[in-house]
Amino acid sequence: MASEEKGTIYRIVDWIDSRFGFSRTILRPAPRYSLSPTYWLGAIAFVVFLLQGVTGILMMQYYVPSPDKAYESTMQIVSSVSYGLFIETVHLYGAYAMIFLAFLHLVRGYFVGVYKRPRELMWIVGMVMGLAALAMGFTGYLLPWTVISKSAVDVSIGLINNLPDPIRGMIVYIIAGTGSDEELLIRFFSFHVVVLPVIIILCFAIKLHMFEVHGASEPLSEEADKREVKWFPDVLVYLLMLSFVFLSVLFAISAIFPVEFPPKFSPEVAAQYAPQPEWYFLWMYQILKIPIFEGKTGVQAALALIMLIALVVTFLPFIDRSEKRNPMERPFATTIGVIAVVEIVILTIWGALTPGKGVSLVDAIIILGLPILIVGLISRAVYLRYQHVKALRMPKKFAWEFVEASTSSNLLLFFAMSFFIAVGSCSISMITMSTNLFSAIMNTISLITSIIMSVWILYSAEPRNVLRR
Amino acid sequence: MDRFQAGVLAILIFQLVVLAYILYLDPITSQNKFAAGLSAELAASALIFYLYKNIREDYDQEWIAAGIAFIALVILLMIFYVR
Numbered sequence: 001m002a003s004e005e006k007g008t009i010y011r012i013v014d015w016i017d018s019r020f021g022f023s024r025t026i027l028r029p030a031p032r033y034s035l036s037p038t039y040w041l042g043a044i045a046f047v048v049f050l051l052q053g054v055t056g057i058l059m060m061q062y063y064v065p066s067p068d069k070a071y072e073s074t075m076q077i078v079s080s081v082s083y084g085l086f087i088e089t090v091h092l093y094g095a096y097a098m099i100f101l102a103f104l105h106l107v108r109g110y111f112v113g114v115y116k117r118p119r120e121l122m123w124i125v126g127m128v129m130g131l132a133a134l135a136m137g138f139t140g141y142l143l144p145w146t147v148i149s150k151s152a153v154d155v156s157i158g159l160i161n162n163l164p165d166p167i168r169g170m171i172v173y174i175i176a177g178t179g180s181d182e183e184l185l186i187r188f189f190s191f192h193v194v195v196l197p198v199i200i201i202l203c204f205a206i207k208l209h210m211f212e213v214h215g216a217s218e219p220l221s222e223e224a225d226k227r228e229v230k231w232f233p234d235v236l237v238y239l240l241m242l243s244f245v246f247l248s249v250l251f252a253i254s255a256i257f258p259v260e261f262p263p264k265f266s267p268e269v270a271a272q273y274a275p276q277p278e279w280y281f282l283w284m285y286q287i288l289k290i291p292i293f294e295g296k297t298g299v300q301a302a303l304a305l306i307m308l309i310a311l312v313v314t315f316l317p318f319i320d321r322s323e324k325r326n327p328m329e330r331p332f333a334t335t336i337g338v339i340a341v342v343e344i345v346i347l348t349i350w351g352a353l354t355p356g357k358g359v360s361l362v363d364a365i366i367i368l369g370l371p372i373l374i375v376g377l378i379s380r381a382v383y384l385r386y387q388h389v390k391a392l393r394m395p396k397k398f399a400w401e402f403v404e405a406s407t408s409s410n411l412l413l414f415f416a417m418s419f420f421i422a423v424g425s426c427s428i429s430m431i432t433m434s435t436n437l438f439s440a441i442m443n444t445i446s447l448i449t450s451i452i453m454s455v456w457i458l459y460s461a462e463p464r465n466v467l468r469r
Numbered sequence: 470m471d472r473f474q475a476g477v478l479a480i481l482i483f484q485l486v487v488l489a490y491i492l493y494l495d496p497i498t499s500q501n502k503f504a505a506g507l508s509a510e511l512a513a514s515a516l517i518f519y520l521y522k523n524i525r526e527d528y529d530q531e532w533i534a535a536g537i538a539f540i541a542l543v544i545l546l547m548i549f550y551v552r
Contacts, residue, residue, distance in 0.1 A: 135503065237518050241515050256550070
């Protein structure tokens with residue numbers, strides 16, 4: 001298509017550029033390989049954060065941060081304010097989307113090793129942003145003052161009281177004050193609308209600066225297109241396109257499933273409901289229900305475990321010092337990562353299926369132990385296959401030639417296999433409880449399936465090793 | 470007018486029609502229709518950006534078809550399903 005045929009569009013773009021000066025921006029051009037949605041998960045999460053800012057400011061015009069009026073003012077927004085239900089729904093689903101995108105960004109970064117030199121501090125700043133996003137979810141959950149959200153926050157504060165004194169005192173001083181409902185709500189509100197957004201914006205500025213210094217992380221494949229495209233209009237148009245697609249889906253979901261609130265909190269109503277945190281905290285909630293974490297010492301141990309996980313992930317760049325980034329060259333890190341994701345998903349589903357119910361130690365061992373076995377087994381087979389361990393050859397017609405695909409396809413396939421077998425078998429245990437005979441049979445079948453699958457991987461046709469090609 | 474300009478013009482006319490419709494809706498009783506309409510508007514804008522992004526190359530017909538199918542689905546939801 002000749003450029004003169006598209007003259008109008010180019011003239012519009014040039015007009016915009018001459019007024020705004022986008023092409024004279026300090027933002028660096030991007031390599032072509034980075035124009036892929038997986039590279040922009042963090043950016044879309046930040047776009048959703050901006051949407052949260054807009055919808056949050058609109059809701060603040062009507063919301064009253066007082067225990068007596070918080071619920072009523074929220075209901076007023078939903079029922080009598082123009083576009084109030086839409087704004088409230090988008091704000092809620094936007095929070096879910098922001099946390100989910102941040103989680104995907106973290107998982108993707110972990111598997112492709114973006115935290116390696118020289119991007120260690122970008123990872124740590126990103127972790128601070130992710131934790132701040134979780135804290136925004138936690139503080140925002142209380143604000144409508146519903147029976148479930150208030151009870152869940154009370155349970156969380158009760159857990160904090162189990163911490164050793166200097167830490168407990170400091171956290172309670174910051175978030176709960178003297179312990180009155182008024183003080184709790186006003187502190188959560190101020191954290192939600194001022195402190196945490198400021199932290200996220202500052203971290204974003206720091207991360208953007210470091211991104212401009214280091215650029216997009218290098219591709220895993222040598223064949224990636226490294227030609228650069230200008231920030232304006234190419235990168236900006238791509239980012240807008242992705243953001244609009246994402247927001248379009250978010251708005252469509254908001255239209256189909258508008259938010260519905262449980263009743264207002266009162267001690268009498270609270271007795272009829274089981275406290276339940278938001279879905280992104282369910283995995284922690286489920287860990288705390290395991291019998292070995294009962295009692296003050298048990299809760300302290302569980303909180304220490306969760307803190308340790310957070311610290312290890314935050315300071316991962318200084319723990320994993322190897323130079324290798326390709327997940328197929330990092331069997332241990334990749335396997336641990338898949339196990340962690342599978343366990344988080346299983347704990348989340350389990351928490352959603354058993355609100356307010358305790359779990360037995362046997363259930364916990366089976367439901368959490370089985371995925372480790374399944375993922376470990378399949379992972380070992382995949383990596384042994386990659387290391388060209390000679391084994392019996394299957395007839396060609398039975399050969400599973402997944403190893404001939406690209407590296408990322410292999411990883412995804414491996415991830416999907418382990419994930420579905422583990423989550424599938426554990427879902428049955430979670431619904432029926434492991435003591436049930438049916439669940440025991442299904443768990444055994446899934447374990448045998450994973451053994452057969454591992455053997456199949458090991459004995460399938462000779463792979464063409466992508467890494468050594 | 471080439472295919473690209475004709476496509477953009479058609480999308481802009483569609484966006485104007487949807488915009489006029491959602492602004493005409495009651496802002497309290499028809500909020501879900503408004504959300505669906507806004508979703509269609511954003512998807513249509515994304516389609517324009519997609520066309521512009523690939524202005525120098527051949528368009529991937531599958532993505533354009535997927536975009537149009539999504540917009541059609543959202544419009545059908547707006548008219549027949551959500552309130």
